[in-house]
Amino acid sequence: MAIDNNKLSIIHPTHTLTGGVHLLDNKTQSTASKIERCPIPAQLMLPVNMHNGADAKVIVEIGEKVTKNQIIAEAVGSISANIHSPVDGSVADIKLMPVVNRSELEELVVILDVDRDASVLSIESAIEETIESTQVDWSGASNEELLASIEQAGIVGLGGAGFPTHQKLISSNTHCHTLLLNGAECEPYISCDDILMREQSPEILQGAIILAQILGTKKIQVAIEDNKPEALLSMQEAMQKAMKKAMTEVMKRTNTESVQIPSQTNPQLTFELINIPTQYPSGGEKQLIEIITGQQIAIGKYPASLGYIVQNVATAHAIYDAVVHQQPLIDRIVTVTGKAVSRPGNYQVTLGTSIRHLLDFAGCNETITKTLIHGGPMMGFPLASADLPIVKSSNCIIAATETEIPEAESERPCIRCGQCADVCPASLLPQQLFWFSQSGELNKAEDHNIMDCIECGACAYVCPSQIPLVDYYRFTKGEIKTRAAITEKAERSKVRFDSRNERLENIKLEKARLKAERSRLAAENRAKKHASSDATANGNGNGNGDKKDLVAEALARVETKKKAKAAAQLKAEDLEDKKEPDNQGTNDV
Amino acid sequence: MLLWGSQDSLRYEKNYMSLFIAILSLVALALVFGALLGFAAIKFKIDGDPLVDKIDEILPQTQCGQCGYPGCKPYAEAILKGDLINKCPPGGEQGIIALAELLGREVIALDEELEEKKQATVVYIREADCIGCTKCIQACPVDAILGSAKMMHTIITDECTGCNLCIPPCPVDCIDIIPLPITSQNWKPPQPDALIPVKVL
Numbered sequence: 142m143a144i145d146n147n148k149l150s151i152i153h154p155t156h157t158l159t160g161g162v163h164l165l166d167n168k169t170q171s172t173a174s175k176i177e178r179c180p181i182p183a184q185l186m187l188p189v190n191m192h193n194g195a196d197a198k199v200i201v202e203i204g205e206k207v208t209k210n211q212i213i214a215e216a217v218g219s220i221s222a223n224i225h226s227p228v229d230g231s232v233a234d235i236k237l238m239p240v241v242n243r244s245e246l247e248e249l250v251v252i253l254d255v256d257r258d259a260s261v262l263s264i265e266s267a268i269e270e271t272i273e274s275t276q277v278d279w280s281g282a283s284n285e286e287l288l289a290s291i292e293q294a295g296i297v298g299l300g301g302a303g304f305p306t307h308q309k310l311i312s313s314n315t316h317c318h319t320l321l322l323n324g325a326e327c328e329p330y331i332s333c334d335d336i337l338m339r340e341q342s343p344e345i346l347q348g349a350i351i352l353a354q355i356l357g358t359k360k361i362q363v364a365i366e367d368n369k370p371e372a373l374l375s376m377q378e379a380m381q382k383a384m385k386k387a388m389t390e391v392m393k394r395t396n397t398e399s400v401q402i403p404s405q406t407n408p409q410l411t412f413e414l415i416n417i418p419t420q421y422p423s424g425g426e427k428q429l430i431e432i433i434t435g436q437q438i439a440i441g442k443y444p445a446s447l448g449y450i451v452q453n454v455a456t457a458h459a460i461y462d463a464v465v466h467q468q469p470l471i472d473r474i475v476t477v478t479g480k481a482v483s484r485p486g487n488y489q490v491t492l493g494t495s496i497r498h499l500l501d502f503a504g505c506n507e508t509i510t511k512t513l514i515h516g517g518p519m520m521g522f523p524l525a526s527a528d529l530p531i532v533k534s535s536n537c538i539i540a541a542t543e544t545e546i547p548e549a550e551s552e553r554p555c556i557r558c559g560q561c562a563d564v565c566p567a568s569l570l571p572q573q574l575f576w577f578s579q580s581g582e583l584n585k586a587e588d589h590n591i592m593d594c595i596e597c598g599a600c601a602y603v604c605p606s607q608i609p610l611v612d613y614y615r616f617t618k619g620e621i622k623t624r625a626a627i628t629e630k631a632e633r634s635k636v637r638f639d640s641r642n643e644r645l646e647n648i649k650l651e652k653a654r655l656k657a658e659r660s661r662l663a664a665e666n667r668a669k670k671h672a673s674s675d676a677t678a679n680g681n682g683n684g685n686g687d688k689k690d691l692v693a694e695a696l697a698r699v700e701t702k703k704k705a706k707a708a709a710q711l712k713a714e715d716l717e718d719k720k721e722p723d724n725q726g727t728n729d730v
Numbered sequence: 731m732l733l734w735g736s737q738d739s740l741r742y743e744k745n746y747m748s749l750f751i752a753i754l755s756l757v758a759l760a761l762v763f764g765a766l767l768g769f770a771a772i773k774f775k776i777d778g779d780p781l782v783d784k785i786d787e788i789l790p791q792t793q794c795g796q797c798g799y800p801g802c803k804p805y806a807e808a809i810l811k812g813d814l815i816n817k818c819p820p821g822g823e824q825g826i827i828a829l830a831e832l833l834g835r836e837v838i839a840l841d842e843e844l845e846e847k848k849q850a851t852v853v854y855i856r857e858a859d860c861i862g863c864t865k866c867i868q869a870c871p872v873d874a875i876l877g878s879a880k881m882m883h884t885i886i887t888d889e890c891t892g893c894n895l896c897i898p899p900c901p902v903d904c905i906d907i908i909p910l911p912i913t914s915q916n917w918k919p920p921q922p923d924a925l926i927p928v929k930v931l
Contacts, residue, residue, distance in 0.1 A: 616918070633889070637889065638802075
């Protein structure tokens, strides 16, 4: 079998995204320099919820010493992820404090005091460490072992959603033919995936091969937007190498007729590099698949329904670290950019580092910073403070000046121009949804599939009336979810109420039954006694006679007592009669 | 002519025959469908009025008894018998509208004697003050209080419907009404300022 692997051709898909907008990239500011490591601050703040799902449970105590890579909070349930200590140090505090989230609610955070010597050492040796650290040969590992190491490492989707990766792999395990690596990175400003692909493409690919083995997929596709030519070249090179290696493995096998099957590079694996046109939001899971296959994913379905599983390139890199270097997810690449930053770029940041520390390191001028955005300008959200920790889903921090992101103009009435409908990548009717949201018609909004809105913000971006459409949709989606939760709780309450009533009824019946039983037994006993006394009465005449005698005797006794009493009374009266004159006499004296 | 006449009589005879067949077949059909309907009536018999369940679905299942009935289902039955639809404060205006829509009645304001609950609440037992009398446990319609005699009691917040039925029986008054705590699970995005700012002309 001849494998043409000398040149990996780049595929340009013929399909296009439904809707979408063309935005100014603003990525070159942060891609000029290489990835730089941000020094570890004196304290790290690690929220127990850095992912989509249940809070992890803290398993350390205040004052406890922790070592690097030690689990400090354990995943609870299936949709949750472990949190590891990124450093040697000790637990300074465990408390509620504001973290990075849209709701600005306080969450439980583990605060670690960093052992300075150890951390300085770890920064200096960081680069050597990754090269020297023992590479684990995973070729013999079973899928379960690989999945377990991903779960153990606390890996979540690093593209921004933060869904626990092992859970995604388990849920789409059986029916996927293609692993699609998402390197689209369509949102302006963000360049962390771009720079990672440029610098560490072999590792990313290795991670993808591990993923493909777990999933049993035969094809790995990598999709990159055409505004990242360097990343494209780098990935192409890595993929060619991987294919060459696979072929030499095949050759070796046929030559030596070795029975050992090299699983590290599955010879049946095919690679495809797809260069997609730059358009927002091509990086959405469903949107990317639409561009590549021309097929849309049905409402309420996942990419697995078309045989696809989509993983972010940074997630693949984290999986490589977890499996090959046994290194949990303790840092990530964060793009720091914006006009207020003097050294914009991509930084390797330890999780839990405060954003202020990172901004200081990147040379941020706080006096001219107007807004601080977590995530991209389209889907991110403004931060209330810089004293919040970097978490697993922090892909970008934008410190924008006043001119860069001007204050939103006040909203004007909708003029029904329909531009929002043209750009909606989910083919929804943004205008209708807007009105339903304004008037609180949740049922109608739901009927118009508001839950399929991916909150990309393209509609709000093009709106000439400056209506923050996506905020309205978020609000309505929240209302719908709340309503569903209330209905669900009502259903549960009803079941509990009914079961309680049933229980009380049962108790009442049981009591009544016991009472009936008791009275029945008592009646029986009485009847038995009666029967026995009757029997004695009939069978024993003497006894009866004795009783009568006894009664007569008693009566006689009573009679004699009475007589005695009467006699005593008479005596006493006599005595009193005798005393009377005496008394009178004394009275007179 | 004779020939025609004979043919006519022949036709009539035929028609009688077909009429007979038609009647017979219709009778047969009627029997078959009658049997089918009879069978269905027995097989798919619905106990009680299905409308009660529909009304019950709209009611919030708080089981608070503010309507004067012991629970939501009894109130649903009462509504069907003609009671007013405005006696459920936890359901609020939305509940009344939904009931009116379902039953084809007029939307009316909530009973004046009752107060609509604007905010979701749950109760909270000040555990230091609890004497463990179990009276609140007996009052709770949804078994959302945990505890036993002479032991501290506590509320299972997730199951508490906010009916406040546990408050009157408490002899030491250690139960507080608190707004439902907002967590990342039940937080919802705020409503964008929908009002267009009125500029001073």
